[in-house]
Structure formats: structure tokens, C-alpha cells
Amino acid sequence: MRSHSMRLIVLLAATSPAVSVLAPTKSACDVLRSQLRGRETASCALGATQVSVRVLDIVSPLQVPHGKKVPCLTLTNIHVERAARRKGHARKTxxxxxxxxxxxxxxLLVENVVSQKMHALVRDLGGQPLFGCRAGAKGCTYWLPDESRRTWKEMTVER
Known part of the structure; x- marks a missing residue:
């Protein structure tokens, strides 16, 4: 699944172990089932935006209590072509x-942020540095709380 001429953004329905890719258009959502089944990583290029994500569980005792985990969808890379930048592609994604x-x-985690514009965007969306990371530092990993504003502790589940 290299490139598709979809107009808007990539939605990755993170249901481990399968990851489904949905590409919404103005009229309807087209479901693109691909070779992602059974894998926990996905890379996709839609129009000017390229996205790589992975599904993982955080089990580190520094991040969660013993016997617990936090299921995560992690954005590992986002790239917007130079000509399409500053038009809201990253924010929409x-x-x-x-x-x-x-x-x-x-x-949702945004991993290894190095761009100052991306640091600002993530903070603007309410992103918080993951424990042990410093906001604004190169390589910082952020957690983006969902609309319900559940806390990190409320995201934990039994292993």
C-alpha cells in the first residue's frame, strides 16, 4: 500500500493485532484492507501526507503500576511534502x-518529536510529555489526551 490519491487524512483503527486503514473522503469512508493484518506497524501515504504508526502496550514500571499496561497507538513519523506544508495537514492527521x-x-503517543513546529502543534493540542521526557526537547515523546480528558492513570488496564 504505497500511495493513494485520497483527499483528506489517514485514520488508523488500532485494533491489535490487525490495523485497518480508513481514508475519509467528503462523501464517504472507503475501507482499505491491506497487507497490514497481523502486523503492528503501518505506513501509508495519502496525498501529500505520509504517516507511520505502530500499536504497542506500555508496561514500564516507570509509566504504569505493576501488573498494568496502557494500550497505545504511536505516531512514529509524519511527513508533509514541502509544497503542502502550513495548510493544516499535520493538525488534521x-x-x-x-x-x-x-x-x-x-x-495516542507522538514519538520522537524534533521539529519546533511539531512541538508547538502537539502542545497546542494539549499534548503532555511522557514521563521522563522534557517538553520542547529534541526526541520528546508526547501523550495526547483524548477529548474525554481521561488521565494517564485512567488509561491503564490489566495485563
Whole structure:
């Protein structure tokens, strides 16, 4: 699944172990089932935006209590072509990913942020640095709370 000429954004329904890719258009959502079944990573290019995500569970004792985990959808890479930048592509993609992550009971993480514009965007969307990371520092990983504003502790489930 290299490139598709869809108009808007990528939604990744993060239901481990299968990851489904949905590409909304103005008229309807087209479901694109692909070779992602059984995998926990996905990369997709839609128009000018390229996105890579992975599904994981955080089990570190620094992040969650013993015997618990936080299921996550992690944005590992987002790239918007130079000619299409500053038009809201990254913001729309983060909103969509946050909605899908929340709908599947997962936290959305934005991993390894280095761009100052991306740091500002994530903070503008209410992103909080993951424990052990410093906001604004290169390589920071952020957690984007969903619209219900559940806390990190409320996201934990039994292993």
C-alpha cells in the first residue's frame, strides 16, 4: 500500500493485532484492507501526507503500576511534502489519530518529536510529555489526551 490519491487524512483503527486503514473522503469512508493484518506497524501515504504508526502496550514500571499496561497507538513519523506544508495537514492527521485511538481504547503517543513546529502543534493540542521526557526537547515523546480528558492513570488496564 504505497500511495493513494485520497483527499483528506489517514485514520488508523488500532485494533491489535490487525490495523485497518480508513481514508475519509467528503462523501464517504472507503475501507482499505491491506497487507497490514497481523502486523503492528503501518505506513501509508495519502496525498501529500505520509504517516507511520505502530500499536504497542506500555508496561514500564516507570509509566504504569505493576501488573498494568496502557494500550497505545504511536505516531512514529509524519511527513508533509514541502509544497503542502502550513495548510493544516499535520493538525488534521493528529485530530483523526486521536479520535481513532480513543475509539479503540488506546492512548495516542507522538514519538520522537524534533521539529519546533511539531512541538508547538502537539502542545497546542494539549499534548503532555511522557514521563521522563522534557517538553520542547529534541526526541520528546508526547501523550495526547483524548477529548474525554481521561488521565494517564485512567488509561491503564490489566495485563
Amino acid at each position: 493528529l485530530h483523526a489519530l486521536r479520535t481513532v485511538a480513543a475509539g479503540s481504547g488506546r492512548a
